[in-house]
Amino acid sequence: MRLATYEHRGAVRAGVVSGDGVHAFPAGVTVLDLVRSGLPVALDAGVLDGPSVPLTEVRLLPPLEPPSVRDFVAFEEHVEGMVAPGPVPPEWYEAPTFYFTNPAALAGAHDDVPIPPGSRLFDFELEVAAVLGPDGIFGYTIFNDWSARDLQRREMKVGLGPAKGKDSVTTLGPWLVTADEFTVDEDGFLDLDLRVSVNGVEIGHDRLANMGWPFEELVAYAARGTRLRPGDVLGSGTCGNGGCLAELWGRRGAQDPPPLRPGDVVEMTVEGIGSIRNTVVAGIDLPPVRPARTRDRAR
Structure with a gap:
């Protein structure tokens, strides 16, 4: 079952996608409501028997408004490229590392994506995300963790991050x-085909089953010593x-592709889920960040 949030004639609705288009749930019902309930009980109202709107007539929004968004780094080959020519850090194998990104900065499947202020090294990241329900994983969606690599590299030298290098926009x-x-x-992995292209030229191609841990183990790790909620989004990395481009830059020693x-x-495009297609646009032009003042440490 495909659950969508969309805008049609100025109104935002949630619905079920079929071959005919999208069938709206009753007004006020959100995808997050259905996720929290564990099952799309609103289908009992005969939603699929009702009228549909062609997908060409709607703007697809992010499927839900999640309480939180975690993004893991679960593909060993990706890490190899990002740290090239060095080896994968042994700590990567010990536990599935993640960071929190901004749940208020999500884009829809076909929205324009602005370059973050001050960035000259803007990049995409092809991922799949799991969405939690009350009793485990409720479903899956495509996750593009857009990245300002120059901002990310600077801030991570301080020992924190990623932060502004990542929080401008994420497509779901x-x-x-x-x-x-x-x-x-048999090992708990989803074996789905993953592909990404820029301007019609394929850049990347992988299988989701190449993750180092299955999604259930990512969920279990995220839940250690804390609380998860239905609707939380967990990216595969x-x-x-x-x-992503940065992986190829690391392997090739040059910004190729640019x-x-x-x-x-x-x-x-992810097998069994669908496709997202975003156009990169110029971002807002902001003045440079004022550097910190230095102090003489007088006490």
Whole structure:
């Protein structure tokens, strides 16, 4: 089942996507409501038997408004490229590392994506995200963790981050596909085909089963000593084999392909989920950040 949030004629609704288009739930029902309930009980009202709106007539929004968004780094091949020519840090193998990103800065499947202020090294990241329900994983969606690599590199030298290098925008979409649509292998992994292209040229191609940990283990680690909530989003981390530009830059020792520029179109397709397609646009022009003052440490 594909659950979408969309805008049509100025109104925001949630609905079920079928071959005919999107069928609206009753007014006021959100995808997050359905996730929290554990099952899309609103279907009992005969939503699929009601009228539909063609997808060409709606703007797809992020499928839900999540309470939190965690993003992991679960693909070994991606880490290899990011640290090249050095080896993968042994700490990567010990536990599935993640960071928190901004749940208030989400974009829809076809929205324009502005370059963050001050960035000259803008990048995409091809991922899949799991969305939690009350009793485990409710469903999956495509996750593009857009990254300002120059901002990210600077801030992580301070020992914190990523922060402003990541929090400008994350694309989720095109919809949320319920977990019962997928089959995991004997080790608990989803084996889905992942592809990303820029301006129609394929840049990356991987399999989701190449994750170092299955999603259930990412959830279990995130829950250690804390509390998760239905609707929380957990990204897989960027896949390998060209899942982002920075991985290729590390392997090739050059910015090949070049950083994203206004007008570039990034399209991602994940087997069993669908496609998202965003156009990069110029961001707002802000003055430089004022540097910190230095002090003589007088006490």
